[in-house]
Amino acid sequence: MHKKIINTINHVENKSVFSLFKKTTANSDISILTEEEKNTIDSISIKNKKMEMLIYTLLIISISILIILIYINSKRILYKKRFKELMKKQHVPFQSLKNIIVKKSPVKAKLNIPKNVITDILCGLEKFEKNKEFLNSKISIASLAKSIGTNPNYLSKAVNHYKEMSFSQYINTLRIKYSIDALENNTVYRKYTLKAIAAEFGFNNTESFSKAFYKETGTKPSFFIKNLEKLTT
Helix, strand or coil, X not given: CHXXXXXHHHHHHHHHHHHHHHHHHHHHHHHHHHHHHHHHHHHHHHHHHHHHHHHHHHHHHHHHHHHHHHHHHHHHHHHXXXXXXXXXXXXXXXXXXXXXXXXXXXXXXXHCCCHHHHHHHHHHHHHXXXXXXXXXXXXXXXXXXXXXXXXXXXXXXXXXXXXXXXHHHHHHHHHHHHHHHHHHHCHHHHCCCHHHHHHHCCCCCHHHHHHHHHHHHCCCHHHHHHHHHHHHC
16 A cells, blocks of 8 residues: 555656656757847847848939939030030131130220330230230240330230239130130141140140130030031031
């Protein structure tokens, strides 16, 4: 009887231990499963975030490209308009360029320059333009004043007043107006590189030529030459 009771107790204990083990194992499996699910969710979340970042990046790039294309197209339209306006202008022989640039009466006492000196300067500038001496890249206000027989101060004042621009603007305007006439009427120039064209018309480098050309015409020399070629083909 006593032995039977002990066996019964042992059976109950073994059953309890087995039940506890089963529960523990089940809990452990659930814990492992939950961890795996968490890792899977985290992995999917990371992939989704990367995909979102990729989409946003592509969207930004697409918008940027679109803006650039719109800007380039608008510039092209503007250049074409300016080119047509430039071509509509009646081009006079360059020898008459002095008539394009404003010339006021030489009697201007407020300049504090003697009348005879002003007359000499204006005659000197007319000769300077006619002989195309402005195409010399080494021309300066000092060298021109010396050739005219005056001083740089008087020459600067006369150019500012009678040409209504600074000396450097005056030189660049002459060069650009001449380059427009030359490029339009001489196809040989159009075959030159921009560097060669710049040097031909008195500029020390391509950048200074392009800037002066754009300031005078509102378009780039490369665009101007390209459209000139289209007109003749």
